[in-house]
Amino acid sequence: MRELSGQAARTRDPVLSPVDRVSEMLFGLFMALTFVGAVSVAEPGGVQVRTLFIAALGCNLAWGLVDAVMYLVRTITTRGRAHSLMRAVRSAPDADGGCRIIEGALSKTVAGLVSRAEIEAIRGRILALPQAPPRPELDRDDALAALAIFLIVVVATFPVVLPFLFLDNVVLAKIVSRGVALAMLFIGGLALGRYAGYGSWKAGLVMVGLGAGLVAAINALGG
Template identity: 65%
Template sequence: MTGTTLAAEPAREPLLSPVDRISEMLFGLLMALSFTGAVSVTEAGRAEIRVMFFAALGCNLAWGLVDAVMYVVRTVANRGKWLTLLQSVRAASDAQAGRAVLGRSLSHDMAGLVSPAEVEAIRVRMVALPSVPERPTLGWNDLRAALAVFVFVVVATFPVVLPFALMQDVSTAKNVSRAVALAMLFLGGLGLGRYAGYGSWKVGLLMAGLGTLLVGAIKALGG
């Protein structure tokens, strides 16, 4: 050691938040389950299984694409809202008007945690920014995040449909698929519970039960 302290490198921000990653995985899983749940143990042959496999994959490819596009739209909309706020604060006639604009943008919970002095400090930093883009833009990381959304939805298809492709007995394949689905739902709930600070085991069990109910609702509605 030389006595000099190396500056710690800033942690890289993940492409997607834990909620986004788990939510997209669970969405793809539930969509796939709506197909595997419709497989008849007594009537399904290899041709029907093949149709189910490609139908589930095709559905999740389509919805993965839709979710990825909507992620980009949401990102642009959020940045546009932020730029509008930034420009409004900078264009305010005086400091009091700027604080009022900034204060109205705070959520009810945040408004109770931020003092007037802190609001003013934020306003000063916003006004002091050297330049402000005229419109929201997208970067390479945004496109990578959209691709990640697509991948999470599509990849979630395979664990629950592969048993039908790998096993000759449809009844066994359906039982394995259900077990895998319940495990994925439980793990997804476990992750959400840990992220939110709740009892992770309880949330895992709750998600497994909720997923089962949602699949039933999807099938009942013709999904």
């Protein structure tokens, strides 16, 4: 029995997909890079720079919270849409009407891969349910996923912010901070490229290019 429960734990899906994890990390990094660009508004000196980045970290805490809440909103909305779709299929007047509802819900890519017989099979499985599916609700895994998003967004800013807390030379701190951020962007691009099946090195370089472009834009705007 214990062995079966251990196997179930190992096969359980993660609360966030690799794309979600990397995307949230990159989101936090891009936000942190904009904070680094704001350093020029502070005069050299430990107190002002530290105060600026404590405020920036507080801003990222807020955005991490917003992103986590919006994940929950997006999740319950998506499930509500699926629930409405199933109810619409069950209440369709005929088989053609039910199939059209299912076809309309498919993306163009998926619709091109699914035959009419397969769509009819999906409709049949929906109709075979003993009763209408219950209204969707958020569960413990959703809360864990939202917490993970919050932590990823916040933690991703620390490598970019910490140089300003430990280095008195603001110019050197900006160089170190941006170098660390670009390295993390490259790692994130590698992970996304490998997951998507593209060239991982190419994806990493593209992500670095995006980060470098953002840094250039920040400098042009006075960062």
